[in-house]
Amino acid sequence: MFNYTNNRNRYRQGGGVLVEFALIVPILVVIVFGITELGRALLQNNTMTKAVEGGARYMARVHGALDTGCQEGGNWSAGVIGAQDVVVSYAGSLGLTLTNSDVTVTHSSQPLTIDVDGDGNPDVSACMITVRVSTVFSPLAYFGKIPLHAEAQERYIGE
Secondary structure, X not given: OOOHHHHHHHHHXXXXXXXXXXXXXXXXXXXXXXXXXXHHHHHHHHHHHHHHHHHHHHHHOOOOOEOOOOOEOOXXXXXXXHHHHXXXXXXXXXXXXXXXXXXXXXXXXXXXXXXXXXXXXXXXXXXXXXXXXXXXXXXXXXXXXXXXXXXXXXXXXXX
């Protein structure tokens, strides 16, 4: 037999579901948006890391950039500009806007001794090149800025 009162109570529950949905949706949107922003920040940081690795590899192979005592040679300035260009162009190809002033290139002041074969005796004397980049990440919703930094080191080869 058809019960009219039970049917009417069942339709009244539809409003409760709509209220629950209205309470949950903003929370879910904030969580999804936060995950997206975190992903964007990690992508920019990874892009910066790859870019400085390329810049350090470039600088480590500039002939005449450093002498045997880790002092700046005749090609140091040209090498720095080239390394900065490598970092900026690599980052730009992946959508990150950097300028040459964001990129710093430094070197060790004295040669470092490295034990290559693991026998406890230093085998190679080498200078270290360090490339750093700093920029800020601007999230879409958060009105602040998050600083991002990346650094890479390479042994100077100069070939």
